[in-house]
Amino acid sequence: MVKVRLLFFLLGVIGPGGGTLLYNGLPSTTTVQENTPAGTKVYTFSVNSTRALTVPPTIINSSPLTKAFRVDFSPPQYNVVTTGTPPLDFETMPNSFELQIYMEDDSETTELQTLTVQLTNVNEPPVFLGSLANQAVTIYIVEGSPKGIIYQVLASDPEDPANTLKASYSLTPSSPFTVSSTTLGDIESTKIFDYETDQRSYPLTVTVTDSGGLSVNGSLTVFITNINDETPYFITTTTSFTIPEEQSPGTILTNITAVDPDAAGFVSTLYYSINTPNQYFSINQLTGVIQIAKRIDREADPFRLNPVITIDIKVTDRPSAGQSNYTTLTITIQDINDNPPLCKKYAYSKAVPETETNGALIIDLSNECTDIDVETQYNIFNFTGLSGLGSNERFQLLPSGSGRIVLTGNLDYEDPNNIGVGNEYSLTVKVQDIAYPYYSQNIYVYVKTIPINEYPPVFNSSSYVFNISELAPPSTKVGQVYATDADYPYIGITYKIVSGGSTLQTSSIFWMNPTTGALLLADYADYETTRQYQLVVEATDSGSKTSTCSVTVNILEANDEKPICTPNSYTLSVPVDQATGSNIQNFKLTCTDRDSGYTSFQYFINSGNVNNHFTLSPSAGSNISRLILANPFDYTNGVDKIWNYKLMVDITDGNVISGSPQPIGIVQTGTVTLYINVYIPGLTTTTTTTTPSVIYVVSSKNVYSDSAWYVPFVATVGALLLLGFLGLLGYLIAKYCPCRSSPKPDTEML
Known part of the structure; x- marks a missing residue:
């Protein structure tokens, strides 16, 4: 489409x-x-x-x-x-x-x-090029600059771009600037400007006219800029000051003022500083106000030796790289009475023997205190106002006003009139300036009386006699000695055994508590070995003064030994038809006791005497007793069935026949074991006629280490293997042996 x-x-x-x-x-x-x-x-x-x-x-x-x-x-x-x-x-x-x-x-x-x-085409006026095409132009000229071109005006004629017709330029006003006639558009200065004397700015109008008579105007402003070509100078005349020490930081010392010709009187363009190292003064960099920056102590270094401070003040008309000038200030620091007397310490403790004589120097405080103020009228002080327990009675400042504390009374510890608490005296002395504002300090002196060991300890008895049973265990208290010491305060007495109390086994069976004087047993006493101990006990006070006393300890006898009988184990044979009342096999016991008489023994058959066939005679009151058949044997009627008897005989030492007091202690018991075999005469070929003798029974105990556990284990396993082998051998002999014996009638008693 x-x-x-x-x-x-x-x-x-x-x-x-x-x-x-x-x-x-x-x-x-x-x-x-x-x-x-x-x-x-x-x-x-x-x-x-x-x-x-x-x-x-x-x-x-x-x-x-x-x-x-x-x-x-x-x-x-x-x-x-x-x-x-x-x-x-x-x-x-x-x-x-x-x-x-x-x-x-x-x-x-x-x-x-x-x-x-x-x-x-239409005839057009010229036009500016560059910065003038859009706005007014500002030009700055530094004062002192040489004459010459300060700006070039750029313009063009649309009908004559090559400027072949030579457009004309003019400037209003025409002085002190002009447009160059040789170089079109160049604006030149016709003088050297001084910022401090000349006009500071110049408004200019530049006109460009083409050949047709059309023109265009542009605006320029020329400013003369200042340069730092003048040195500021101080107008403050006072340069020496005296100030007291201890001024508060921030306190104004003075105001330094300078003028800068470049600034036309405007002080804000000046900058102040302290040019020397300094920590005690500061300056406001814009106003020149000098203030104290840090506390100044006249007594401290370096002012104690040299109280003068010198500082250099610098003024600059720029923060940096400007024109500068200097002035010097001298400040003298004045001393004031701002320090109390200073002492090495404000509390002293002095130890004085109780035997110290009157007039003795306790302490000299004048050597302990100083006043660091520099001026003489401010560093003199004295001591006054001695007070406290014991002052003026036992202690005084001699001479008055000095720091010498002297003993003027009695410090005897044993004196009941001594009122010191624990014989310690708390004294207060005031050290004070003699100049206003009369600074003062309190010094405390603590005088402690040292007790002197003047008296030895004294026992409350020169000799002590104590009795103790030989049965008393170790740690039993035997008795207690006590000594006193006339010295005060009582610090303590220690006690010890100097001699006595030794035995064959130990150096002493006694121990004495060194603090309380209690005499205790350290081992068992044996009346039968030593019946009396002679001890020498010494008391020592804290000053090593000593005294002694004698202590006699009597060991009281006690029944602590068992009867010992021989024999203590014996085997007897008795015919079944032994006559009652007869001594069996002439057997007798002979007993002794270290702490009992011969008549104190008692005899008891404790066990094994079935049907009471046996008795000991005498049963008490003698150290010798015989074994008697008390009741006949009856095996025929079945009364007796036991043929072997084991008698356990107890012998005690508690029987007192003589009527003498029984020894202290418990009844001691000895033991004898008798083995009795009853036999039928004629059924045995051998009659036991063993003469009684002492039989020693030795008990062996296998002791081995836990680490040798394998010894009994190996022995046990070996024994079991041996028994097994013997059993197997007996079984084979019984099974395969061809000869067997015929049964015979019983010849032994049933």
Whole structure:
């Protein structure tokens, strides 16, 4: 369809709809001036059409191509107008345009005609190029700069781009600047400017006129800029100051003022600083106010030796790289009485023996205190106001006002009139300046009385007698000694055994508590070995003074030994028809006791005496007793069935026949074991006639280490294997042996 329509355009054919579509006034040629503003009417035409237009008249192509024109409809006609984009410029654009205007109705009938637009030239004024083309120009000239070109005006004439006609330049005002006559557009300065004396700014108007008399004006402003070519100077005349020490930080010392000729009196352009190293003063860099920055102590170094501070003040008219000037300030620090007397310590503790004599110096405080104020009138002090427990009675400042505390009373610990709490005295002395404001400090002196060991300990008895049973176990208290010491305060007495108490087994069976004096057993005592001990006990006080006393310890006898009888184990044989009341096999027990008499023994058959066949005679009151058959045996009637007896005989030492007091202690018991075999005479070929003798029973105990567990294990396994082998051997002999004996009648008792 597009190709068909294009063909219609080229041939000017009336479309198939059969309608009429014609331009009135086209084709045609028209003219327009350059620089015509947008919307300027270039040409007017109308349209004849019997049908409705679907495409109104439209510029579809131009030669050369441009968007500088468009078709506007203003019923009943159409206008070709400028668009302003791009602007029509005779010097830069083609001078003629061929505009193809196309339209179409609803029957698809089309029409295409050409409008030729010719561009005509118009004389234009010159135009500025560069910065002056859009705005006013500001120019800065540094003071002191040499004469010469300060700016070049760039301009152009649209009709004379090459400036062959030489446009003219003029400048208003014409002084102190001018436009160069040799180099077009160059603006030159005609003098050297001084910021401090000359005008600071110059408004200028430059005019460019072309050969046709058209001109254009541009605005320039020239500013003279200041440079730092003047040195500021101080106008403050006072440079020496005297200030007291201890001023508060922030206190204003003075205000230093300087003037800068460059700044025309504006002090804000000046910057102040302290040029020498300094920590005690600061300066406001804008105002020049000098303040104390840190507490100044006249007594501290370096001011104690040299109270003068010198500082250099620097003023600069720029923060950096500016013109500078200097002045020197001298500040003298004045001493004030701002320090109380200082002492090495404010609490002293002095130990004084209780035997110290009157007039003895306790402490000299004048050597302990100083006043660091520099001036003499401020560093003198004295001591006053001695107070506290014991002051003026036992202690005084001698001479008055000095710091010498002297003993003037009695410090005896044993003196009941001594009122010190624990014989400690708390004294207060005031050390005070003699100048206003009379600074003072309290010094506390604690005097502690040292007790002297003047007296030895004294026992409350020169000798002690104690009794203790031989049965008492170790740690049993035997008795207690006690000593006193006349020295006060009582610090303590220690006790020890000097001699006595030794035995064959140990150096002493006694131990004495060193603090309480209690005498205790360290081991068992044995009355039968040693019945009495003589001890020497020593008491020692804290000062190593000693005294002694004698201590007698009587060991009281106690029944602590068991009866020992021989034999203590024996085997007897007795015929079944033994006569009652007879001594069995002439057996007898012979007993002894280390702590009992021969008549104190008692005999008991504790076990094994079935049917009471046996007795011991005598049963008490003798150290010898015989075994007697008390009741006959009766096996025939079945009364007796036991043929072997084991008698356990107990022998006690608690029987007192003589009437003497029984020893202290419990009843002790010895034990004898008797083995008795009853036999039928005639059934045995051998009669036991063993003479009684002492039988020693030795008990062996296998002790082995836990690590040797394998010894009993191997022995047990070996024994089991041996028993198994013997059993197997007996079984084989019994099974395969050909001879067997015939049974015989019993010859043994049933």
